[in-house]
Amino acid sequence: xxxxxxxxxxxxxxxxxxxxxxxxxxxxxxxxxxxxxxxxxxxxxxxxxxxxxxxxxxxxxxxxxxxxxxxxxxxxxxxxxxxxxxxxxxxxxxxxxxxxxxxxxxxxxxxxxxxxxxxxxxxxxxxxxxxxxxxxxxxxxxxxxxxxxxxxxxxxxxxxxxxxxxxxxxxxxxxxxxxxxxxxxxxxxxxxxxxxxxxxxxxxxxxxxxxxxxxxxxxxxxxxxxxxxxxxxxxxxxxxxxxxxxxxxxxxxxxxxxxxxxxxxxxxxxxxxxxxxxxxxxxxxxxxxxxxxxxxxxxxxxxxxxxxxxxxxxxxxxxxxx
Ligand code: UDP
Ligand code: MG
Numbered sequence: 001x002x003x004x005x006x007x008x009x010x011x012x013x014x015x016x017x018x019x020x021x022x023x024x025x026x027x028x029x030x031x032x033x034x035x036x037x038x039x040x041x042x043x044x045x046x047x048x049x050x051x052x053x054x055x056x057x058x059x060x061x062x063x064x065x066x067x068x069x070x071x072x073x074x075x076x077x078x079x080x081x082x083x084x085x086x087x088x089x090x091x092x093x094x095x096x097x098x099x100x101x102x103x104x105x106x107x108x109x110x111x112x113x114x115x116x117x118x119x120x121x122x123x124x125x126x127x128x129x130x131x132x133x134x135x136x137x138x139x140x141x142x143x144x145x146x147x148x149x150x151x152x153x154x155x156x157x158x159x160x161x162x163x164x165x166x167x168x169x170x171x172x173x174x175x176x177x178x179x180x181x182x183x184x185x186x187x188x189x190x191x192x193x194x195x196x197x198x199x200x201x202x203x204x205x206x207x208x209x210x211x212x213x214x215x216x217x218x219x220x221x222x223x224x225x226x227x228x229x230x231x232x233x234x235x236x237x238x239x240x241x242x243x244x245x246x247x248x249x250x251x252x253x254x255x256x257x258x259x260x261x262x263x264x265x266x267x268x269x270x271x272x273x274x275x276x277x278x279x280x281x282x283x284x285x286x287x288x289x290x291x292x293x294x295x296x297x298x299x300x301x302x303x304x305x306x307x308x309x310x311x312x313x314x315x316x317x318x319x320x321x322x
Contacts, residue, residue: 003038004111005090009080010056011046013098015205017055020100027104028065037111039065043098044084047074060310072305077209078180078218079304081160085172087309094163099203102161106198110163119191122162124155125200135215142219149229152187154222158195159183167191178296178303181222188226224289231290234283241279248272 006024010017028039043056045068056068069083081095092114096102102123110121143156160182164172171189172182223230307313 001036001038002092003040003090005040005042005088005093006107007042007044007081007084007088007093007095008098009044009046009077009084010048010052010098011074011077011080011209012048012050012052013206014048014051014055016099016203017043017052017059019204020098021059023100023104025063027107030108033108033111040088040090041066042084042088043068044080045070046077046080047071057311067310069309070307072307075304076214077160078182079178081182082172082176082180083304083306085169088169091166092163093166093169095160097161099206099208101201101203102159103198103201106161106196107163109196113194113196114163114165117192118194119165119168120162120186120193122155122158122186122193122195123198124195125157125159126197127199138215142222146184146222146226149223150184150227152184152226154184154187154226161198162186165191176303177225178299178301179221179225179293180303181218181225184222184226220289224293228290230286234286237279238283241276 008020013020024041028034028041043059043066045053045056053068053070056066056070059066060068067087069087071080071083075083084095085093092111094107094110096104106123110123113121140156143154146154164186168186168189168191172185175185175189
């Protein structure tokens with residue numbers, strides 16, 4: 001019998017989990033699906049500060065299909081998902097959020113497509129649920145920019161809600177960069193992909209953990225971990241400014257030769273100095289972003305630390321299973 005894993009990263013989801021669990025049971029206890037597949041639900045507690053862990057412990061005690069990994073602190077959703085990739089044991093894995101924004105009722109359709117031979121069945125939202133106008137605009141703008149700059153085709157309105165075949169899971173487990181942008185990785189790894197449209201619901205309970213800073217960080221990570229185009233842009237910008245400066249130099253020389261040198265030009269001088277200063281800082285900032293990446297990766301720290309799994313300490317001292 002094939003085994004299906006459902007991976008759910010959780011950060012402060014004590015209110016959503018009691019609503020999510022019955023939905024999952026409805027899915028797993030469905031007559032056909034129950035006979036056809038063995039199920040595993042892998043929750044990753046990403047250092048929640050509320051009672052998420054005890055809720056998960058309760059679920060695990062009551063239902064042997066439920067497993068959980070407890071991380072030693074909040075490592076962020078991207079790293080929490082990697083912990084899940086390391087420990088799920090299914091022939092395929094469905095990743096979904098704990099807040100029921102991703103309806104479990106879509107999973108049978110995903111499984112059907114998987115059985116037909118698709119390796120990566122992703123859900124594409126038709127509506128984005130409740131979200132501010134600014135966040136929506138910025139998010140769409142970011143995807144447009146990333147697609148133009150990077151070689152990988154990261155799709156807008158496609159999130160982490162997807163089914164991945166075992167071969168995809170194995171690839172993802174080997175991508176161990178610490179500044180993760182998993183959405184880019186799905187596109188980068190290739191394999192046979194297909195999409196299912198769905199209507200995204202509002203979060204059932206609790207609050208979204210993403211604030212503007214976190215999203216900006218994710219966006220910068222997305223760009224800097226998949227393309228060096230900003231560095232190229234800095235070069236091009238430098239060349240353009242140098243060319244303009246050269247033309248201006250000729251102009252100033254000619255003017256001085258023809259009309260002499262009346263001391264003037266304070267405004268021009270200031271504008272040029274400030275403009276060049278700005279561009280230099282921008283270019284330094286871009287280099288700095290990449291340097292920061294190199295710095296973090298060169299430390300080779302584990303991307304997450306797991307404290308326990310299903311109540312057992314991970315005894316070997318190496319939280320990552322590679
Ligand atoms: N999440 C996580 N670690 C974090 C932030 C979020 O594991 O640091 C989980 C969260 O519990 C949820 C999923 O990631 O299951 C999506 O988070 P959220 O609903 O807050 O994001 P949004 O839907 O607003 O993008
Ligand atoms: Mg959500």
